[in-house]
Amino acid sequence: MSEPLPLPVAVSADWLHENLDRVVVVDSRWYLDGRSGRDAYLAGHLPGAVFADVDADLAAPASPEGGRHPLPAAADFARTLGRLGIGDHSRVVVYDDAGGSVAARLVWMLRVLGTPAAFLDGGLRTWAGPLEEGEHVAEPAHRTPQHWPADRVVHTDTVRAAAGEPGQLVIDARAYGRYTGEQPAPVDARPGHVPGARSAEWTGNLGPDGLLAAPEKLRERFAALGADDAVTITAYCGSGVTACHDLLALEHAGYTAPRLYPGSWSLWGGDDSLPAETGDPAAG
Numbered sequence: 296m297s298e299p300l301p302l303p304v305a306v307s308a309d310w311l312h313e314n315l316d317r318v319v320v321v322d323s324r325w326y327l328d329g330r331s332g333r334d335a336y337l338a339g340h341l342p343g344a345v346f347a348d349v350d351a352d353l354a355a356p357a358s359p360e361g362g363r364h365p366l367p368a369a370a371d372f373a374r375t376l377g378r379l380g381i382g383d384h385s386r387v388v389v390y391d392d393a394g395g396s397v398a399a400r401l402v403w404m405l406r407v408l409g410t411p412a413a414f415l416d417g418g419l420r421t422w423a424g425p426l427e428e429g430e431h432v433a434e435p436a437h438r439t440p441q442h443w444p445a446d447r448v449v450h451t452d453t454v455r456a457a458a459g460e461p462g463q464l465v466i467d468a469r470a471y472g473r474y475t476g477e478q479p480a481p482v483d484a485r486p487g488h489v490p491g492a493r494s495a496e497w498t499g500n501l502g503p504d505g506l507l508a509a510p511e512k513l514r515e516r517f518a519a520l521g522a523d524d525a526v527t528i529t530a531y532c533g534s535g536v537t538a539c540h541d542l543l544a545l546e547h548a549g550y551t552a553p554r555l556y557p558g559s560w561s562l563w564g565g566d567d568s569l570p571a572e573t574g575d576p577a578a579g
Contacts, residue, residue: 459491
């Protein structure tokens with residue numbers, strides 16, 4: 296039996312090259328502008344990598360009650376993982392071409408369920424080895440359904456009660472212009488952010504080299520937002536994808552049990568009965 300292979304939140308391309316036969320590699324490329332991640336995968340992917348689609352594989356169907364990317368039901372997610380060759384004892388490395396902002400979704404989903412998983416630091420651009428074309432079909436694996444931990448996944452009522460309250464830090468991983476409402480994306484139902492939330496754009500988790508920043512740098516970043524004094528830390532974004540990058544960065548910095556608001560702004564912003572705040576109160 297091989298030795299256990301613990302995984303940090305991110306691994307280097309050199310590490311992955313040396314351990315390629317010990318992990319399941321997943322390509323999770325996805326584009327907000329409508330380009331096809333699957334087409335990009337078919338045109339060239341890491342050797343042996345399987346493809347996971349954010350919309351079809353890593354989310355339940357979009358709805359007004361759940362937002363654009365609700366977390367899938369336990370049984371559905373287990374079936375997807377089994378089809379991808381991710382079993383109960385698998386170790387997984389996920390990559391994208393967007394700084395880990397998309398790969399983070401599956402990595403967080405797996406880690407919160409206790410499965411060792413990491414994203415490829417720097418993404419596809421760091422891979423110097425050969426690429427394969429076409430689709431790699433994995434040997435199916437047994438995956439036991441697991442429910443999402445109630446203390447790691449929160450809903451709108453919880454976020455509304457927490458935002459702006461002492462000891463309750465809520466962070467927004469979207470681009471700063473979307474947070475302030477000055478440059479909302481076409482997918483945003485309305486401009487602004489959850490009142491009381493702090494801006495923590497996911498790109499701030501990266502260093503100048505495009506790699507995940509060192510733990511001490513991330514600790515400094517989140518401490519400045521109030522993380523050291525927070526009893527709970529909750530992250531959201533547009534639809535619960537890039538927020539996972541903040542959650543992994545928080546873990547890398549040593550914070551424990553940060554929470555995801557899966558509905559994110561797609562759910563909150565789509566409900567006109569909920570308040571929205573524009574600008575950046577912290578900047579004043």
